[in-house]
Amino acid sequence: MISKNRILFLWISLSVILILLFVFDVFLGSVNIPVKEVFRVIFTGEADRPEYLTIIYKFRIPKAITALFAGFALSVSGLQMQTIFRNPLAGPYVLGISAGASLGVAILVMGISSFTIVSQVGAIGNWMIVISAWLGSGLILFLILVVSLRVKDIMTILILGIMFGSATSAIVSILQYFSNESMLKAFIVWTMGSLGGVSLSQLNVLIPSVIIGLTITFLSIKMLNAMLVGENYAKSMGLNVRMSRFLIFFSTSLLAGSVTAFCGPIGFIGIAVPHIARIIFKTANHNTLLPGSMLVGGIVLLLSDIISQIPGKENTLPINSITALVGIPIVIWIIIKNEKLSRVS
Amino acid sequence: MKNPESILNIDNLEIGYSLKKEQKNILFKDINLSAKSGELIALIGKNGIGKSTLLRNIAGLQEPLAGRISFYNKLLRKYKRSEFARLVSFVSTEIVRVNNLKVFDLVALGRFPHTNWMGKLQTEDIVRSNDAIGMVGMKSYLNKNVDEISDGERQRVMIARTLAQDTKIIVLDEPTAFLDLPNKFEIVHLLNKLSKEENKTIIFSTHDLNTAIHEADKVWLMLDDKVIEGAPEDLILNDQFNELFKDSTLNFDKTKGDFRMKRAQREKIGLSGEGLHYNWTKKALERLDYKVLKDNQEITNIKIEFGNENCKWILNIENNEFVFKSIYDLSLYLKSQTKF
Numbered sequence: 001m002i003s004k005n006r007i008l009f010l011w012i013s014l015s016v017i018l019i020l021l022f023v024f025d026v027f028l029g030s031v032n033i034p035v036k037e038v039f040r041v042i043f044t045g046e047a048d049r050p051e052y053l054t055i056i057y058k059f060r061i062p063k064a065i066t067a068l069f070a071g072f073a074l075s076v077s078g079l080q081m082q083t084i085f086r087n088p089l090a091g092p093y094v095l096g097i098s099a100g101a102s103l104g105v106a107i108l109v110m111g112i113s114s115f116t117i118v119s120q121v122g123a124i125g126n127w128m129i130v131i132s133a134w135l136g137s138g139l140i141l142f143l144i145l146v147v148s149l150r151v152k153d154i155m156t157i158l159i160l161g162i163m164f165g166s167a168t169s170a171i172v173s174i175l176q177y178f179s180n181e182s183m184l185k186a187f188i189v190w191t192m193g194s195l196g197g198v199s200l201s202q203l204n205v206l207i208p209s210v211i212i213g214l215t216i217t218f219l220s221i222k223m224l225n226a227m228l229v230g231e232n233y234a235k236s237m238g239l240n241v242r243m244s245r246f247l248i249f250f251s252t253s254l255l256a257g258s259v260t261a262f263c264g265p266i267g268f269i270g271i272a273v274p275h276i277a278r279i280i281f282k283t284a285n286h287n288t289l290l291p292g293s294m295l296v297g298g299i300v301l302l303l304s305d306i307i308s309q310i311p312g313k314e315n316t317l318p319i320n321s322i323t324a325l326v327g328i329p330i331v332i333w334i335i336i337k338n339e340k341l342s343r344v345s
Numbered sequence: 346m347k348n349p350e351s352i353l354n355i356d357n358l359e360i361g362y363s364l365k366k367e368q369k370n371i372l373f374k375d376i377n378l379s380a381k382s383g384e385l386i387a388l389i390g391k392n393g394i395g396k397s398t399l400l401r402n403i404a405g406l407q408e409p410l411a412g413r414i415s416f417y418n419k420l421l422r423k424y425k426r427s428e429f430a431r432l433v434s435f436v437s438t439e440i441v442r443v444n445n446l447k448v449f450d451l452v453a454l455g456r457f458p459h460t461n462w463m464g465k466l467q468t469e470d471i472v473r474s475n476d477a478i479g480m481v482g483m484k485s486y487l488n489k490n491v492d493e494i495s496d497g498e499r500q501r502v503m504i505a506r507t508l509a510q511d512t513k514i515i516v517l518d519e520p521t522a523f524l525d526l527p528n529k530f531e532i533v534h535l536l537n538k539l540s541k542e543e544n545k546t547i548i549f550s551t552h553d554l555n556t557a558i559h560e561a562d563k564v565w566l567m568l569d570d571k572v573i574e575g576a577p578e579d580l581i582l583n584d585q586f587n588e589l590f591k592d593s594t595l596n597f598d599k600t601k602g603d604f605r606m607k608r609a610q611r612e613k614i615g616l617s618g619e620g621l622h623y624n625w626t627k628k629a630l631e632r633l634d635y636k637v638l639k640d641n642q643e644i645t646n647i648k649i650e651f652g653n654e655n656c657k658w659i660l661n662i663e664n665n666e667f668v669f670k671s672i673y674d675l676s677l678y679l680k681s682q683t684k685f
Contacts (some may be wrong), residue, residue, distance in 0.1 A: 088444070222464030225450075226457055229441050236404055236437075237457040237510060238430025284446035287464075 007288070010280060014295045018068075021302040025064040028309045030316065031055055059196065066198040066206065067305045068298045070263050071273075073210045073255035075297025076217050078270025079277075079289060080252050083224050084245065085148065088334050089158055091271030092256035095144055096165030097137045098267070101260035103168040104136025105129055109187045110179040126205045126262075129190075133261035138253040140164050145249065190264060194319045195305055198262045206262050213254035217290065220247050224286040266301075266320055268327025273297045275334055300326060351379035352546060353403070353514065358412035360398045369410050372398050376412065376572050378565055380514070380548060385540040387557035387577075388550040389589070390567030396550040397438070397518050399567075403548065404435040404516045416514070430458035434507035436517040441503065442492045448502050449487045452478055455509030470509075477508035480543075481535060497528035504535065508543070515539075517549040521556070529553055533560045554586070558602050605631075613638055615646030622649050622656055629672045633679055647675070 027038050033052050041047045041056045074092065081090040081097075092098050108128060143164055148157050176184055198206065217224075223244035226234040231241050259266065277292040278284070304322040358376040363369045372395035380386055390396050401407040403414060405421055414421040416432055424432065434455070441451065455477070456470040466474075478484060481501040491499060500520055507515045520536070521529040533549075533556040540547045540562070548565075551557050557564060558577040566573050566580055568588050573580070580586055586597040596607045614635040616627060626649060627637045638644070648659045658675045660667040662682075669675040 086443075219462075222457070222460070222462065225454060225464060228443050228446060229451065229454060230437075230439055232406060232437050232439060233435070233441070233454075235406055236430065236433075236435035237454065238427045239457065240426060278445050282445055283450070284443050285450050 007281070010292075011295075014280075014292075014299065018295055018298050018302070021299060021306065022064050022068060025067060025302050025306055026056065026060045028306055029055065029060055030309065058200065062198055062200055062203055063196045063305065064302065065203060066195045066263065067301045069207055069210045070195065070259045070266065071269065071297035071299070071301030072294045073213060073259045073297075074266060074269040074301070075273035075277075075293040076214060076290065077252045077255040078272075079274040079286075079293045080217060080220075080224065080248050081270070082274055083227050083286070084248055085157060086228075086230060087158065088275065089271065089331070090161075091268075092137070092252065092260075093265065093267040094158065094165075094271055095161035096140050096163075096168060097252070097256050098260045098265040099165040099168040100136040100138070100140030101133035101257045102136065102265055103172055104132035104134070104139075104257070105190060105261060106172045106175050106187055107136075108132040109190065110175045110183045126202050130205050130209060130258050130261040134253050134257035136168075137257040137260065138249070140168065141249050141253055145245070194308075194316070195263055195301075196316065202262050206258055209254055209258035213251045213258070214294070216247060216251035216254070220244065220251070221286045221290060223248065224290075228284055264320065266323055268323050268331065269297060269301060272327035272330040273300055275330055276300070349381050351381050352417055353378075353380040354413070354415050354418070355379065355403070356413045356415075358399075358402065358414060359410040360395055360402050360407075361410050362398075363410060371410060373567065373572070374411075378572060378574050380546050380563075382513075382546060383540055383544040384546050384562045385537050385560060386546070386548045386563045386565055387561035388548060388565045388567070389552075389554060389557060390550075391589070392552075394567050394569075396567060400435075400516050400518050400548065400550055404433055405429055406435065427458050430510070430512075432512055433514045433516060434510040434512040436500075436503045436507060436515070436520055438518050438522060440496075440523075441499070444490070444492055446491045447487070448478065448483065448489050448491060448494070449474060451491050451502055452505045452509050455506040455511075458510065473511060474505075474509045477505040478502075480508055480539065481505045496523045497525070497532065500524065500528075500532055501535070504532075504539075508539070512545075514546045514548070517547070519550050519552070521551055521553055530556055530559075533557070536560070555603060609634065612636065613641075613644055615639075615641035615644050616649075617642065617646065618649030622651075626658065626672055626675075629676055630679075633676060635679075 026042075027033075027035060033055065037047055037052055038056065041052055045053070047053050077097075078091040081092065081095060082088055144157065144161055147160050151157055151160070176187065179187070223234075223239060226237055226239045227244065227248075234244075235241050256270065273296050274289065274293045277289055277296045280296065281288050281292045283289060301323070304319060304326055308317040308319055308322045310317065355376055355378040359371060359374040360376065361370045361372040376399065388396050388400065398407065402409050405424075416424070421429070453466055453470065453474040456466060456474060457464070460466060460470060475487075478487060481504050483498065483501050483505060486494060486498065486502070491502060494502070504515075504517070504520070517536070521532050524532060533551070533553075536547050536549060537560040539545050558581070561577055563574060564577045564580055566585060566589065568585075573585060575583075581597070581599055581602060584599075590597065590604070594607050595604045597604055611634050614630055614637055616623065616630065616637050617640045618626065626647065630637050630647075642661070645660075645662050648661070650657050650659060655670065658669040658672065660669065660675060660678065667678060669678065
């Protein structure tokens with residue numbers, strides 16, 4: 001049994017690691033700023049060179065905050081998907097929810113020709129982007145839900161999720177084909193969007209959305225725990241299955257949609273992080289697993305961001321590639337460990 | 346003397362699935378059953394006749410097509426969700442295999458209708474969950490993972506979860522389906538014990554008549570066209586178990602309370618002896634399709650003689666005597682003599 005002390009030790013060490021990585025992430029970047037200067041900027045608001053102020057306040061701190069919140073949001077949405085589908089391989093990326101968010105944004109950017117105006121409105125434009133991403137991811141989740149009511153086999157649902165994802169990508173391609181140059185450029189920039197591309201005004205949208213999503217998830221802990229044993233049992237214990245499923249899907253769309261709206265599709269965090277949390281905490285109870293996944297998610301995304309900064313170089317690697325390289329070995333490990341996967345239901 | 350009130354009444358129930366529009370697929374109709382406090386009830390019937398559907402209806406997981414299910418004279422659908430979850434708990438045939446889910450956590454899930462909206466376990470919830478685990482004899486498994494224990498152990502844990510849920514009525518769909526013989530008996534015996542000691546009304550479906558007859562207070566027997574209820578002994582005396590098997594090659598033995606294949610008994614054979622040896626020799630002869638006549642020494646016959654230590658079987662065929670040391674040797678000889 002994991003003793004209370006060990007659990008406490010885990011919480012403290014994970015939190016310390018998270019804080020250290022966050023600080024480290026602020027120190028790192030394509031422009032080499034001396035450590036002393038970074039401290040000066042943070043604590044006094046002054047610097048030898050004025051551009052240091054701009055870099056730290058406008059780029060590095062927003063980027064680190066984005067990594068933190070994207071890590072929280074993606075891992076928690078992955079955890080919820082795995083519980084509600086009772087499938088270790090579920091996640092926002094695998095089930096096509098991120099692709100759905102892309103579709104929403106693509107329709108907004110390329111389908112509505114006045115995008116250039118949208119982007120100039122600033123705050124309202126950001127909200128429009130995030131709302132279209134929510135709608136897109138919500139649509140895919142809804143489709144998967146409808147299918148999962150009829151099809152009980154979890155592997156089939158996964159494959160259908162992948163199909164939905166491919167279909168939305170195809171629609172996005174068609175939209176791209178019919179778009180003019182400026183819209184296309186706007187969209188491509190969005191798909192390449194990284195943690196660093198999130199502006200302060202976008203953070204004003206991202207952070208509240210993620211906080212609302214996480215709050216709903218924390219309020220659903222009891223429902224999530226009941227869902228672990230399947231909907232029949234959950235219902236027999238008095239759970240309002242329909243309402244809880246709606247709440248959980250709502251918060252998942254909110255979390256995965258918001259992050260995808262501003263950072264582009266980031267894969268494998270949602271699927272891999274909950275498993276790391278399970279390995280660390282050795283429990284399936286969402287009381288522990290939910291905050292645990294959040295912490296680990298923040299750590300993994302900050303770490304991926306740090307790795308993506310090649311020291312001394314001006315370029316950064318795409319964050320999506322790093323998370324894939326970190327996540328895929330874990331996914332492979334899950335598949336090999338769960339050869340009886342299709343029998344989970 | 347007045348009979349105790351039924352706590353569950355099923356009147357003119359019609360079960361099945363509603364299809365598109367007005368169509369419905371009726372599995373069974375005119376079901377009239379009842380259950381009293383502290384009864385262990387075995388639901389018996391052929392595969393696909395609607396046992397699971399009936400149980401799902403009783404557990405509130407599925408809507409009846411027509412008719413009434415009421416608990417304490419109040420219609421099932423009049424109960425609030427949380428109120429009903431404190432009255433009836435359910436164990437399905439679904440196998441719960443969740444990575445890293447601890448036995449304690451699974452059992453404590455049963456406290457769901459009793460905890461607040463956060464699901465925080467209070468001292469009482471923890472005590473009750475621990476008691477439940479103790480009642481099914483799984484104390485030493487508290488911190489094991491549910492995906493690492495055997496099927497029989499998992500079934501006990503699922504029963505403990507219903508005990509933690511603290512309901513008057515427990516409904517179980519084939520709780521012994523995947524279990525080996527000792528586990529089948531132990532689980533049903535456990536249910537019997539719980540119904541008596543905790544005064545629970547427990548309804549379970551099963552294919553295993555033997556355990557049902559031994560342990561259940563009442564049997565709900567789903568035949569092709571009707572459902573009947575009664576003590577297992579009543580159903581035996583009224584020849585109703587045999588109806589269950591009228592299309593099969595099985596016969597219910599009223600004296601012994603078990604089943605055997607219907608056999609064409611070709612040849613008569615006499616058997617003299619006593620006690621257990623007589624009974625088992627008779628059983629062996631019947632397996633070889635003989636019709637056994639007690640103490641008949643006119644025809645081919647067998648005498649069981651008890652020596653000082655060993656017992657021997659003396660076969661007399663047309664005044665030739667053959668002596669065997671075991672039933673096996675005897676049956677081998679008889680087989681070799683049989684001409685088809």
